[in-house]
Amino acid sequence: MEFLSVLDVSFFLLVGFGTLVGIIFGAIPGMTATMAVAVCLPLTYALGLNNGLALLLGLYVGGISGGMVPAVLLNIPGTPSSITTTFDGYPMARRGEGEKALRICVIASVIGGLISAAVLFLFAPLLADFSIKFSYVEKFLIILLALSVIASLSNSMLIGIFSGVIGIWLSLIGDYSISDGGNGHTRLMFDFMEPYLFEGFSLLPVLIGIFGISTILLEAEKGVKRDVAGERVKIGASGRFSLSTFKGSLTNLTRSSFIGTFVGMLPGVGGSAASVLAYTQEKNLAKDSSQMGKGAPQGLIASESANNALTGGALIPLLSLGIPGDATTAVLIGAFTLQGIQVGPLFIPENHETWYIMMTALVLANFVMFVLMFFAIKHIAKVVMVPKHILYPLIVMMCVVGAYAINYGIMFDVWTLLIFGVLGYLIQKIGLEVAPLIIGFILGSQAEVYFVKSLESFGTYSIFFTKSPIALVLWALIAASVLFAIAMGFKSRARQKMELSQMHTPSNTTAGKRHDSTNG
Amino acid sequence: MASDLFDVSIDFETSHLFFPTLVHWILGGLLALILITKVAPFLAAVKRGERALPIVSESRDNLRFFATLALIPAYFALMAIVGDLFPYTGYGFLFVSMAFVLCMSLLYLHDWTKKALVIVVVNAVVAPSLAWFVLAKLFTITLP
Numbered sequence: 137m138e139f140l141s142v143l144d145v146s147f148f149l150l151v152g153f154g155t156l157v158g159i160i161f162g163a164i165p166g167m168t169a170t171m172a173v174a175v176c177l178p179l180t181y182a183l184g185l186n187n188g189l190a191l192l193l194g195l196y197v198g199g200i201s202g203g204m205v206p207a208v209l210l211n212i213p214g215t216p217s218s219i220t221t222t223f224d225g226y227p228m229a230r231r232g233e234g235e236k237a238l239r240i241c242v243i244a245s246v247i248g249g250l251i252s253a254a255v256l257f258l259f260a261p262l263l264a265d266f267s268i269k270f271s272y273v274e275k276f277l278i279i280l281l282a283l284s285v286i287a288s289l290s291n292s293m294l295i296g297i298f299s300g301v302i303g304i305w306l307s308l309i310g311d312y313s314i315s316d317g318g319n320g321h322t323r324l325m326f327d328f329m330e331p332y333l334f335e336g337f338s339l340l341p342v343l344i345g346i347f348g349i350s351t352i353l354l355e356a357e358k359g360v361k362r363d364v365a366g367e368r369v370k371i372g373a374s375g376r377f378s379l380s381t382f383k384g385s386l387t388n389l390t391r392s393s394f395i396g397t398f399v400g401m402l403p404g405v406g407g408s409a410a411s412v413l414a415y416t417q418e419k420n421l422a423k424d425s426s427q428m429g430k431g432a433p434q435g436l437i438a439s440e441s442a443n444n445a446l447t448g449g450a451l452i453p454l455l456s457l458g459i460p461g462d463a464t465t466a467v468l469i470g471a472f473t474l475q476g477i478q479v480g481p482l483f484i485p486e487n488h489e490t491w492y493i494m495m496t497a498l499v500l501a502n503f504v505m506f507v508l509m510f511f512a513i514k515h516i517a518k519v520v521m522v523p524k525h526i527l528y529p530l531i532v533m534m535c536v537v538g539a540y541a542i543n544y545g546i547m548f549d550v551w552t553l554l555i556f557g558v559l560g561y562l563i564q565k566i567g568l569e570v571a572p573l574i575i576g577f578i579l580g581s582q583a584e585v586y587f588v589k590s591l592e593s594f595g596t597y598s599i600f601f602t603k604s605p606i607a608l609v610l611w612a613l614i615a616a617s618v619l620f621a622i623a624m625g626f627k628s629r630a631r632q633k634m635e636l637s638q639m640h641t642p643s644n645t646t647a648g649k650r651h652d653s654t655n656g
Numbered sequence: 657m658a659s660d661l662f663d664v665s666i667d668f669e670t671s672h673l674f675f676p677t678l679v680h681w682i683l684g685g686l687l688a689l690i691l692i693t694k695v696a697p698f699l700a701a702v703k704r705g706e707r708a709l710p711i712v713s714e715s716r717d718n719l720r721f722f723a724t725l726a727l728i729p730a731y732f733a734l735m736a737i738v739g740d741l742f743p744y745t746g747y748g749f750l751f752v753s754m755a756f757v758l759c760m761s762l763l764y765l766h767d768w769t770k771k772a773l774v775i776v777v778v779n780a781v782v783a784p785s786l787a788w789f790v791l792a793k794l795f796t797i798t799l800p
Contacts (some may be wrong), residue, residue, distance in 0.1 A: 182795030230699040235675055294693065296688040305679050312672030321672040349728070356724040360716030360764040369687040389681065524762035526779050529757040533784060536735070537749070537791060537799065547736050565710045584675040588666060591674075 139492040147190045151497055152184070155504040160519050161195075162202020164527065166213045166351065169199025170464045175534040176345045177471055178541050179351040185475045185490065190497045192471055196464055197249060197447055197501035201509065204241040206442055206520045208236055214520070217410040217446065222438035225463030226429030235513065239377040241434050241440040242509040244561060246387065248441030249392035249502035251399065252448025255570020257495055260484060264456035267481040273595075275604040276586035277610040279579045282403040282459045284614045286572045289402070289409065299569040303576025308584060316585045332548045341539040341552035342468040342577060343463025347463065348535040349424075349557025352528050354564065360524050381433050388434055389416050389441050396442035400449020403459050403575055409447075412444030448498065455479055456489075459579065466574050474542065723763050731756040739800035746792035746799035754786035 171193045180188040203215030208225030228237040236590070253354065270278070283300045291295025309325055310333055312318030325333050362431035382389070392414035399410035417464045418438035428435045436532060450461030460466040460478035472479055484491045509516065539549045565571060590599055600607060665676050701707040710715060731752060739748025758780035765772055789795045 178797055179795070181797055182791075246662055290724065292694070298683075298690055301683050302687060304684060305676075308676050308679065319668055319672050323672050323676050353724060356764075357716045357721045357787070359720055359767075385771075394665045398748060525761045525766075526775070528764060529760035529780075530783050532731070532760070533753050533757060533787060535786065536732070536753075536795070538800055541791075545800070547732075547800065550735075550800075552734050556734060557728075558725075562711075567710070579779055588671060588675055591664050591665050592671075595663060595665060597664060 139489045140496070142186065142489070143493065143496070145498075146148075146187055148500070150187050151500045152504045152508075155198035156194075156508060158195040158198020158200075159202035159205075159505065159508060160198075160345065162199040162214050163519050164202075164522055165206045165210070165214050165520065166355065166524075167527075167531075168215045168347070169196055169202075170347045170467055171531070172199040173197075173464055173467045174340075174348055174538060175341065175531060176540040177344070177474075181266065181474065183236070183416070185477070186359065186493050188475050188585070189490070190500075192468060193494065193497040194504065196468065196503045197444070197498065197505050200444055200447055201242075201245045201440075201505050202516075203246070205513075207518050208237045208241065208436075209394070209517055212518060215443075217411050217443035218439065219320060219408050220411040221436060221443075223415070223429050224432050225440070227429075228436075229434075231431060233431070234492065236381075236497040237376040237431075237433075237436060238513050238517075239510060240381055240436045242439040242506055242513070243379075243382065244392075244437040245509075246444070246502050246506040247389055248396055248445035249447055249505070250499065251441075252445035252526075253449075253495065253498050253502065255394075255397045255558070256448035256451050259332035260317045260456045261491075262451050262569065264481045264484045267457055268485070270481070270606070271603065272586040273589045273599055274606050274610065276583060276590060277600065277607055277614070278457060278459065279583045279586070280493040281610055281614050281617070282453075282579065283572065283576060285402050285617045286575055288624075290572060292338055292568045293618070293621040295567065296569050296572045299563070300572035300576035301409050301626035302568070303578075303590055304580035304583060305338065306342075307334040307580030308574075309333060309579045312584075313581075315583075317589060318585070325330055327427060336581070337552055338543060338546075338549055338579065339473070340467070340542050341549040341558045343467050343470060343574065344538050345553040345556030346560035346574065347467070348531055349553055350560030350564065353533060353557060353561040355524065355528065357642075359391040360528065361402040366368045382437070385434060385437050388422065388437050390440040391417060391421075392438040393445040396445025397449035397452040399442070400446035400461050401452050401454055403461055410446050411439040411443040414438045451498070455483055455494075456481060458483075458582075461577065463571060463574060465546065466578055469578060496537075509617070534621040720763060723761070727756065727760055727763070735800045746788055747797040749792075750784055750788040753787070754780050757784060 152336065157176060158169060158172045160176075161167045162169055173192060178196055180191055183191060197548075200215065200217060202211060203218035203412075204221050204225070206212045206214040207221035208229050209217040209509050211222050211226040213219045213222055225241065228234065266566065267274075268292075283297070287293050287296030287300055290299070307323070311320055311322045314320040322330060322334060337486045395414045395417060396410040399413060414583070415428075415435060415438045418434055419428050423432060425432075446462065454457040454465045454469060456477075458469070459478045460469050471480060477487070478482065517552070535553055536550055539553045540547070543549055560570060563573065591597070601611065657702060699709060702709055734746045734755075735752040737748070738752050739746075742748060758777065761776040762768075765776060788799065792799045
C-alpha cells in the first residue's frame with residue numbers, strides 16, 4: 137500500500153470531477169464516453185501522470201454509466217452501450233418508476249464495474265507476463281488476431297477488414313522511422329507534404345476528428361433537431377426502490393458482468409455487443425423472462441452490469457498487450473502515450489506503482505459514480521435537456537484545444553481534425569466501419585515493424601507458422617474468428633430470408649433482394 | 657522445395673515500401689471483392705429505384721450542413737491569423753472562438769426567441785473566456 141502515499145487530495149477530487157463530467161457527457165444523447173475523454177484531453181496535458189490517470193479513468197467510467205439516464209427517461213440510448221437499457225427502463229419510467237429504474241441501473245453498474253476491475257487486476261499481469269516472451273512474429277499475429285476479431289464482429293466481415301486495412305494504410309503515411317529500425321524514408325505522400333506529415337498524422341487529432349467533428353457533421357446534416365422537443369423529463373418517484381429487487385438476481389448480475397468483461401477484452405467491440413449479449417442470455421436462461429421488455433428490473437440489471445463491466449475488460453488488452461479494446465480505450469492509449477506511458481507487456485512489470493494507482497482510480501471512479509448517480513440522479517437527469525446549439529460549438533472549440541496543444545502548438549494538427557472529421561463523416565455515410573479503421577490506424581505502424589523485422593531476420597514467410605506453438609494457437613484463433621463471422625453471416629441471411637418469405641408469401645418481390653445488400 | 661517458395665529478402669534501401677506495397681495489394685483485392693459483392697448489387701438496386709445513393713440523393717439540411725463545413729475551416733484559419741497578431745497570448749483562440757461559438761449557435765438555433773438569443777450570446781462570451789482562462793492561464797497550455 138506504499139503507492140497510496142503518493143496520492144493527494146487532488147487525485148481524489150479529479151476522479152470525482154472526471155466521473156461527474158463523464159456522467160454528464162454520457163447522459164447527453166449523442167455524446168459518448170469517447171468524446172468525453174477526447175474533449176477533456178487538454179486538461180490532462182497540464183496534470184501529472186497520477187492526476188491525469190485519475191481524470192481519464194473517471195471520465196471513462198462516468199461516460200459509460202451516464203448513458204443509462206436518457207435510456208431510461210427518454211428511450212434514447214445516451215451511449216450505444218445502453219441500447220438494451222431502454223427496453224425495460226423506459227417502460228418503467230412511463231409507469232412513473234423512473235427513479236427506481238435508475239437506481240437499479242446504478243447498482244448493477246457499480247457491481248459490473250467492480251467485478252471487471254477485479255478481473256483486470258488479476259488477469260492483466262498474467263497476460264502481460266505471458267506475452268513478454270513474444271517475439272515480433274507473435275506480436276504481429278496478435279495484431280492480426282485483433283483486426284480479424286474486430287472485422288468478424290462488424291456488420292459485414294469484408295467491409296470490416298477493408299476498413300481495418302484502410303486504417304493501416306493511413307498509419308503508414310510518413311517516414312519508416314529510424315527509431316523503429318527503418319530507413320527513415322517517407323512514403324505514401326507527395327514531397328510538398330513532407331514538412332507537415334514527416335511523422336505521419338498524430339494519433340489524437342485523428343481520433344478527436346473522427347469522433348468529435350464527424351459527429352457534429354452528421355448532426356448538422358440532420359438539421360440539429362431537438363429530439364426532446366417540449367418533452368419534460370419526469371423522473372417519477374413512485375415505486376420505491378429497495379434492495380430486495382436484487383433478490384434472486386445474483387446469477388444474472390455475475391453472468392452479465394463476466395459477459396461484459398469478456399466482450400470488453402475483444403478488441404474493437406463496442407459496448408452495445410456486451411449489453412445485447414447479456415440481455416439475450418438473461419432472456420434465454422432466466423426462469424421467468426416474460427416481463428422482459430415490458431419493464432422488468434432483471435433486464436436493466438443484465439444490460440447495465442454488462443456495459444459497465446466493459447471498462448475493466450477493455451483495459452486488459454490495452455495494458456497487457458497495448459491493443460485497445462474499444463474506441464474509448466483507443467483515445468486513452470493516446471492520452472497515456474502523452475503522459476509518457478508506453479502500454480504493452482512491459483507496462484505492468486516496470487510500472488508497478490502506476491498500475492496500482494490506475495486500479496485505485498478505476499475502483500474509486502466506480503464508487504464515485506455510484507454515490508453521484510444514486511443520490512444526485514434527479515439533478516443529473518436534467519442535463520439531457522442541454523440544447524445542442526449550445527453544446528456543439530463548445531465541443532468543436534474543445535476539440536481544437538485538444539488537437540492544437542497536443543504537440544505544443546502545431547496548427548497542422550488542427551487541420552488534421554477537419555481532414556479526419558470529414559473522412560469520418562464520409563466513412564460512416566458510405567457504410568464503412570469506424571472501429572476497425574481506428575484500431576487499424578493505431579496498430580498499423582507497429583504491425584509494419586513486426587512484420588518487416590520478422591522477415592528480415594528469418595528470411596521466409598513460413599516463419600509466421602513455424603516460429604512457435606503460440607503462433608499456431610494464434611492462427612487457430614484467427615481462423616476461429618473468421619469462421620465465426622462466416623457462420624453468423626449465413627445465420628442472419630437465413631433469418632432474413634425466412635422473415636421475408638413470411639412477409640411476401642405470394643410472390644418473390646424485388647424487395648426480397650433489398651436486405652441482402654443493406655450491409656454495404 | 658516448399659520453403660523456397662516462401663523465401664524473401666528485403667533490401668534495406670527500399671524496406672520502407674515493402675509493407676505499404678503489400679497493403680496496397682490487399683486493399684486492391686478487397687476493393688475488387690467489395691465492388692463485385694456489395695457495390696454492384698447496390699448500384700443495380702439504385703438503378704431499379706429501390707435504394708438511394710448515400711450522400712448524393714439523401715435529404716439533408718443543406719444550410720446547416722454546408723455552413724458548418726464552411727464555418728469550421730474559417731474558424732481554424734482565422735484562429736491562426738489572429739493568433740499571429742498576438743503571439744503567445746492565446747488571444748487568437750479566445751476572440752475567434754467567441755465569434756465561432758456565436759455563429760454556430762445561431763446557425764443551430766431553431767426558434768430565435770429573445771431568451772434563447774440572450775443565452776446564446778452569454779454562452780459565446782463566457783464559455784471561450786472560461787476555457788481560455790483555465791487552459792491558458794491556470795494550466796499554461798499553448799493556445800493559438
